[in-house]
Amino acid sequence: MKNILQVRGGAGDLTKADVNVSPKDNLYLAVNSAWQKDAVIPADRTEIGVNTEIDMRIEKRMKDDLAALLAGKEDVNSVPNLAKAVDFYKLALNIDQRNAEKTAPIQADLHELLALKDFSDFNTLAASNLNQILNSAVILPFAFEVDADMKNTQKHALYFAGPGTFLPDTSSYQAPDAEKLLQILAKQTQHLLELAGVETAEAEVIIKSGLIFDQKLAKVVKSSEEWSDYPACYNPISLAEFLIKFKSFAIKTYLETLFDKLPERVIVMEPRYLDKIEALFNPDNFDQIKGWMLMKFINNSAKLLSQEMREAAFPFRQAVSGVAELPPVQRQAYYLTNDFFDEVLGVFYGQKYLGQAAKADITQMIKQMIKVYESRIANNTWLSQATKDKAIVKLNALVLKIGYPEKLEAIYDQLKVEPTVSLYENQKVCSVIRAKYNLSKLFKPVNRNVWLMPGNMNNACYDPQRNDITFPAGILQAPFYDLKQSRAANYGGIGATIAHEISHAFDNNGAQFDENGNLNNWWTKQDFDEFEKRTQAAVDLYDGVQYGPSKLNGKQIVAENIADLGGLTCAIQANKLEGGNMKDLFENYARSWAQIQRPAAIKTEVSVDVHDPQPTRVNIPVQCQKEFYETYQVGPTDGMWLDPEKRVEIW
Structure with missing residues (x-):
C-alpha cells in the first residue's frame, strides 16, 4: 500500500515532468508531463506554456496583419485610428533609422x-x-492618477x-x-x-x-x-x-x-x-x-x-527574468505600438478572429454561470438571508463585456504620430497626451463603458468599481474555449475562468464593493466575520507551498485563489447540470495552466504577482472538490488526498 505524505498541491515537484504519475497523486503532472518533458522555452522568453502559446499566436497574427496593413493588403481604415497605429509600428520597426540616430533623440x-x-x-x-x-x-518619485x-x-x-x-x-x-x-x-x-x-x-x-x-x-x-x-x-x-x-x-x-x-x-x-x-x-x-x-x-x-542601446539595457532584465536573448525588433515594435494603440488593435483583432457563433455561445455560458452562482449563493449555508439577497442583487447587476468594445475611447482620437521625427519623440508626445487625458477626467462623470482590456489580450478581468467582467477575444480560443471541443472541456477552460472572474466580485477585495461599484459594506457583521475566517483558511492553504526556488505568499495571492476555488466549484456545478464528463473538465482545467518557467522568472513572479504561478493553480483548487475524489477514486493514501477538514470552500 502506498504511504504518501499528504501535501497541499499533490505529491511530486510540478517543475519536473513525470509521465508515469497518476492523476490520483498529481493531476497537473499526469495531464501535462508528456508535453512538459519536451517543452523548450524560447530564448527571448521567460516561459512557455498554454498561455504563452496563445500569446504567441495572437502576436504572430497581429505582426502578420500589421505587415499586411503596411503593404496595403489590409484596409487601414477598417478601424478608426488604425492608420496612426500602423505609422507608429513603422517607426518602431525601422531599426536602421534608430541606429543612425544613436542617442540623439534623448x-x-x-x-x-x-x-x-x-x-x-x-x-x-x-x-x-x-x-x-x-x-x-x-521618473518622478511619486505619481498622480485620476x-x-x-x-x-x-x-x-x-x-x-x-x-x-x-x-x-x-x-x-x-x-x-x-x-x-x-x-x-x-x-x-x-x-x-x-x-x-x-x-x-x-x-x-x-x-x-x-x-x-x-x-x-x-x-x-x-x-x-x-x-x-x-x-x-x-x-x-x-x-x-x-x-x-x-x-x-x-x-x-x-x-x-x-x-x-x-x-x-x-x-x-x-x-x-x-x-x-x-x-x-x-x-x-x-x-x-x-x-x-x-x-x-x-x-x-x-x-x-538604437540596437546598441537596446542591447546595453538588457543585462538587468536578463538577470531578473532569466530570459536568454533580447526579443527581436519586430516583436518589440508590436508591443511598443500596442502600448498606446491596444484598443485600436484589439478591435481589429476581434472583428477579424472572433466569430459571431463563438461570441453568442460564450455569452450563453456566462449567463449560465451567473445562474449557477445565484443558485450557490441562495443555497449557501453560512450566509444570512439579508447578505444573500444583497449578494444576488450585485450578481445580477454584473455588466458583461465580451470580445471587444463597439466604440473606441476618446483618447485614440487625440494621440498623434509624426512619421518624420524619432520613435523616442513620438513616444514622449503620446505619453504626455495620455497623461493629460487621464488628468482631464477629474471633474467629468465616469464613463462606465470603458474596457480595462483590449480585444487582442489573452486574459480576463473583473472591475470592482464598475462591477463588470471582461472577456477579450484573445482568450476565447483553445484550449480555454473551442466550439469543436466538448462542453465539459470548455467548462474546465473558459467556464472556470468565467466563474473565476465572477468570484472576484466576492473575493476579499471585491466583497467590499456594492452592485454599483462603490466601496460600501453590505454584509452583516456575523457574515463578514465568517467570510474572513474562510479567507484566512485560503491564505493558510497556499502559504509556504514550494514551487521551484520560491515559496508562495498566501496573503499576497489570496484574492486570486478565492476566485480560483470559486471558479472551479461553479464550473463543476454547471457541468453537472448538463451531464458533462468530469474527466474532460478536470483534464482541460489542468491543461489550461500548463507552463514551464525559468527559475529567475519564478522568483520575480512570486515576489510581485497577485496570482500564484500557473502550475500551482491546478492541484490545490482540485483538492478542494469532492467531485475530483469521486471521478478519480482518490483515497487517503493517494498524493492528491487532502483531509475534508483542510479543504476550503467559500463560494
Whole structure:
C-alpha cells in the first residue's frame, strides 16, 4: 500500500515532468508531463506554456496583419485610428533609422536633467509642466492618477501613490541576490550613460546617489503583499492636509500646472509614503533624487533608441527574468505600438478572429454561470438571508463585456504620430497626451463603458468599481474555449475562468464593493466575520507551498485563489447540470495552466504577482472538490488526498 505524505498541491515537484504519475497523486503532472518533458522555452522568453502559446499566436497574427496593413493588403481604415497605429509600428520597426540616430533623440532631455543644480532648479522644472520629460519617462518619485472614486463611482477622484523601486518588489531587497542584481543594474546604467555621452566620473556619481535613494524608497513604499489589499488604498484627505505634507517641493504649483482647478481632496494610496515624503523629497537629498531620476530615465529610454542601446539595457532584465536573448525588433515594435494603440488593435483583432457563433455561445455560458452562482449563493449555508439577497442583487447587476468594445475611447482620437521625427519623440508626445487625458477626467462623470482590456489580450478581468467582467477575444480560443471541443472541456477552460472572474466580485477585495461599484459594506457583521475566517483558511492553504526556488505568499495571492476555488466549484456545478464528463473538465482545467518557467522568472513572479504561478493553480483548487475524489477514486493514501477538514470552500 502506498504511504504518501499528504501535501497541499499533490505529491511530486510540478517543475519536473513525470509521465508515469497518476492523476490520483498529481493531476497537473499526469495531464501535462508528456508535453512538459519536451517543452523548450524560447530564448527571448521567460516561459512557455498554454498561455504563452496563445500569446504567441495572437502576436504572430497581429505582426502578420500589421505587415499586411503596411503593404496595403489590409484596409487601414477598417478601424478608426488604425492608420496612426500602423505609422507608429513603422517607426518602431525601422531599426536602421534608430541606429543612425544613436542617442540623439534623448540628448536635449538628458541634458536638461543633468543641468539641474539644486532642489530649486527641480521646482522650476516641475513648475514648467515638467518640460514633458518627467511625465513621459515616468521618473518622478511619486505619481498622480485620476480614477473613479471608490465610494462614489459616478465621480472621479485624484489618487496619489509612491514610485516603483529598481528591484521588482520591496521584499526583493532582502533576498540573497539583491546586491548582485543592483550591481548589474549599476554596471548597465554606467554603460548606457557613457554611450549617451556622460563622462565616466559623472556617471559613477549619478549611480551611487541613485542607488542610495532607491534603498530609502524600498523601506517606505508598499510591498506587493500590501498592494494586494485593494480597499486599503482608499485614504481620502483634504487638499490642505495633503499639501502641508510637502515642505520643500512646491506641490501646489506643480498641481496647478496639471489642473485648471484643484480638487477638494486627494485619495492617498500609500499613507506611509506620504508621511515620509518630506524626509525623502528635500534639498539635502537632491543629489540622490537627481541620480535616481537619471537612472530611471536612461534605462526607460534606451529601448526606444538604437540596437546598441537596446542591447546595453538588457543585462538587468536578463538577470531578473532569466530570459536568454533580447526579443527581436519586430516583436518589440508590436508591443511598443500596442502600448498606446491596444484598443485600436484589439478591435481589429476581434472583428477579424472572433466569430459571431463563438461570441453568442460564450455569452450563453456566462449567463449560465451567473445562474449557477445565484443558485450557490441562495443555497449557501453560512450566509444570512439579508447578505444573500444583497449578494444576488450585485450578481445580477454584473455588466458583461465580451470580445471587444463597439466604440473606441476618446483618447485614440487625440494621440498623434509624426512619421518624420524619432520613435523616442513620438513616444514622449503620446505619453504626455495620455497623461493629460487621464488628468482631464477629474471633474467629468465616469464613463462606465470603458474596457480595462483590449480585444487582442489573452486574459480576463473583473472591475470592482464598475462591477463588470471582461472577456477579450484573445482568450476565447483553445484550449480555454473551442466550439469543436466538448462542453465539459470548455467548462474546465473558459467556464472556470468565467466563474473565476465572477468570484472576484466576492473575493476579499471585491466583497467590499456594492452592485454599483462603490466601496460600501453590505454584509452583516456575523457574515463578514465568517467570510474572513474562510479567507484566512485560503491564505493558510497556499502559504509556504514550494514551487521551484520560491515559496508562495498566501496573503499576497489570496484574492486570486478565492476566485480560483470559486471558479472551479461553479464550473463543476454547471457541468453537472448538463451531464458533462468530469474527466474532460478536470483534464482541460489542468491543461489550461500548463507552463514551464525559468527559475529567475519564478522568483520575480512570486515576489510581485497577485496570482500564484500557473502550475500551482491546478492541484490545490482540485483538492478542494469532492467531485475530483469521486471521478478519480482518490483515497487517503493517494498524493492528491487532502483531509475534508483542510479543504476550503467559500463560494
